[in-house]
Amino acid sequence: MNLKKRLKFTESNSIINIFNPVKIKLIIMKKLIILLFLGIYSLAGIAQEADKILGIWWNDEKTTKIKVEKKDGKYIGTIVYMIPEKYVNGKPPVDDKNPDVKLQSRSLIGLQILSGFVYETGDKEWANGTIYDPKSGKTYDCYAWLESNDLLKLKGFVMGMRFVGKSSEWYRTTL
Numbered sequence: 001m002n003l004k005k006r007l008k009f010t011e012s013n014s015i016i017n018i019f020n021p022v023k024i025k026l027i028i029m030k031k032l033i034i035l036l037f038l039g040i041y042s043l044a045g046i047a048q049e050a051d052k053i054l055g056i057w058w059n060d061e062k063t064t065k066i067k068v069e070k071k072d073g074k075y076i077g078t079i080v081y082m083i084p085e086k087y088v089n090g091k092p093p094v095d096d097k098n099p100d101v102k103l104q105s106r107s108l109i110g111l112q113i114l115s116g117f118v119y120e121t122g123d124k125e126w127a128n129g130t131i132y133d134p135k136s137g138k139t140y141d142c143y144a145w146l147e148s149n150d151l152l153k154l155k156g157f158v159m160g161m162r163f164v165g166k167s168s169e170w171y172r173t174t175l
Helices: 003-012 021-053
Strands: 055-058 064-071 074-082 112-120 125-133 138-148 151-157 165-173
Touching (some): 021 138, 064 112
Antiparallel strands (some): 055 064, 055 165
């Protein structure tokens, strides 16, 4: 084999040829595409976990049903049903304990009592929300977590002190 052919053979099989810039870019692009798909897949899993709170829940006394839904990226809860025993003269109870006199005549049915909740993946809880208690007319900071798919625990607290407050258990149901 003459020297010219030997050099050609050596160049074509050399390490330099295997790692040429075009091949390196292709390898990097393939890895980035794989990482992108894995990232999208994991975000879908987080969204599914966060949305487990959605649905209809009985309050702990099983007198009221609350519909939890997602609105503008945050989770809210609205009273959608009250047992007939709570009705007065055939009408649902009103928000008579509300500190705002203008709101004291509004029906509790349709009243939003949970607002502003966001899912915290690290803590596996919905936090930074508030809960309104129509029995007292007070609003509390609140966070919630699922004990199981059918048991939602909530804790209302004041002055940023999570350890001071009242807990409640809600049970998944249908409307």
